Amino acid sequence: MGEHAAGEQEDRDRPEVIGRRVQRLRTARGLTQRQLAEPAYTPAYISTLEAGRVRASDPALRHIAERLGVAFEELATGRSPHLATGLRLRLTDAQRALATGEAPAAAEQYAELLTEAEEHVLPAEQAAALLGLGECAMDMGDVTEAREYFERAERCLADAGAPLPARVPAVRGRAVAHYLAGEIRYACYLLETTLDELNRSGLHDPDALLLLYASAIGPYMDMGTHARAAQAAEFALALAPQVEDPALLARMHRSVARTLIAEGRIAEADTSLAKAAELYRQLQIRTELANCHWMRGYLYAQDGRLERAESELREALAMLSETSAALYSSQVAVELADVLHRRQRSEEASELLHGVLGGLSPERGAVHAAAAHRLLGIIAEDARDTDTAEEHYVRALSLLERAGAVGDLADLCRLLGDLLRRTNRVEAALDAYRTGLGHRTAPGTTTLGPAPAQPPL
Structure with a gap:
């Protein structure tokens, strides 16, 4: 047979x-x-x-x-031959609703489609609906629920015998959910082990590889492993000519821009973000377009163009608030508060940051909560309120240590050490500086295992 x-x-x-x-x-x-x-x-x-x-x-x-x-x-x-085709068309409709910022409506559509796909035993459509539900949950800020949907999607595909490249979107979803929950090291582990398996086993699917490399850049940057982030960006750019999916290419350009900003290559980063934004406009993917505005705001802030930075960040925040993308809007609000503080509008910045902290917790957006506390500490220091400043710095340190965000820990230890030194607590200041130096000893080598295998380029 x-x-x-x-x-x-x-x-x-x-x-x-x-x-x-x-x-x-x-x-x-x-x-x-x-x-x-x-x-x-x-x-x-x-x-x-x-x-x-x-x-x-x-x-x-x-x-x-x-x-x-x-x-x-x-x-x-018992299945009509047209059933799977009809489900796939409706999955596209749900995807469009999510792209245009209607996450709650999209979640309802995906839930209906999941029920039908399970009833008729259609594993590919079942996995697609679970992936969609995961993306909806992430947009709405429920990273625990998102991770569970991605795990179910991965199991569903594995049980159906799907090859690893087909399971990569589910793995990437899990990694991003862990990353947003503040479990940065585990997110890196998931992405790196999957990259290794793809590269070492000869499953060189350009789309899958590009998705994983682009997704690894953010966690690498937050862990302070800038060399690995730059290498991931280099590999992603090299794979791009083999990829036709415009949404995937846009995501890559947006991620790569972050490494370019860190290297001070502002004009190249701006070009990369402009390419991403244009692709997202054409595809009408509203949440990702908002993220492009956010990144450009961050870029202009790094370059000292504060008025333009504020304009881009306000545009991003307005778009993300419309789509109920809670975690993403929290990140943007912290960036905007930093710009407002630098423009001498500290009271407005402080109000924005307290609003952010009201919607976050150590299990949900730890890195963003730490950034809010760090900035509140700086604002308090500027106002000569050293007790409040110290309290915010210590809270931020605790959150970052739990998340493993080594890239930000060293800077925070320096801020805390400077504050303690100015208040004549020299021994405590030295402890803070030593802790910071410990996190800076060998950037890119102390927090992760060997770098993943290189793709065949």
Whole structure:
């Protein structure tokens, strides 16, 4: 028996289920068992089949399906051949709703589609619906629920025998959920082990590799492993000519811009973000377009163009607030508060930051909460309120240590050390500086294992 035929046999319903289906369809069409059987089979065979006492062969089922006027697949499995196509079209509609910022509506659509896909045992469509639900949950700020959906999608694809490249979007979703929850090192581990498996096993799927490298840049930067972030950006850019998906290319350009900003290559970063924004405009992906405004705001802030930075960040915050993308809007609000503080509007900045902290917790957005506390500490120091400043710095340190965000820890230790030194607590200041130096000893080498294998370029 060939692979296709074996697959049909495995996918087919039990004999008694098929028997009931044949009887129901025959009766609905007003046919006798003799009329259904002739000329190739006997009425007794049809009677035995309808009673579920025999497993029909492929030729028998094809004959019966033709006489009943239904497709072989529908008779054997109960699924219309058009069912999967219809589900895929509706999945596209849900994806469009999510892209345009309607995450709650998209989540409802994906939930309905998941129920139907499970009912009709369609693993590919089931996994697609779970991935969509994961993205919706992430947009709405529920990273725990998002991670669970991505885990289910990965299991669903693995159980269906899908190859690793097909499972990569689910792995990437899990990694991003862990990253947003403040579990940065584990996010890096997930991305790196999957990259290693793809590269070492010869599963060189450009889309899968590009998605993983682009997704690793943010966690690498937050861990202070700038060399790895730059290498991931280099590999992503090298893979780009082999990738046709415009949304994936836009995501890559946006991620790469972050390494360019860190290297002081402002003009190149601006160009990269402009490419990403144009692709997202064409695709009408609103949340990602907002993220481009956010990154450009960050870029202009780094370059000292504060008025333009404020304009871009306000645009991003307005777009993300419309789409209920809670975690992303929290990140943007912290960036905007920094710009406002630098523009001598500290009271407005402080109000914005307290609003951010009201919606975050150590388990949900730890790195963003730490950034808010850090900035509140700086604002308090500027106002000569050293006790409040110290309290915010210590809270930020605790959050960053739990998250493993080594890239920001050293800077925070310096701020705390300077504050302690100015208030004549020299020993405590030295402890803070030593802690900071410990996190700076060998950037890019102390927090992670060996770098993942290089893709064939």
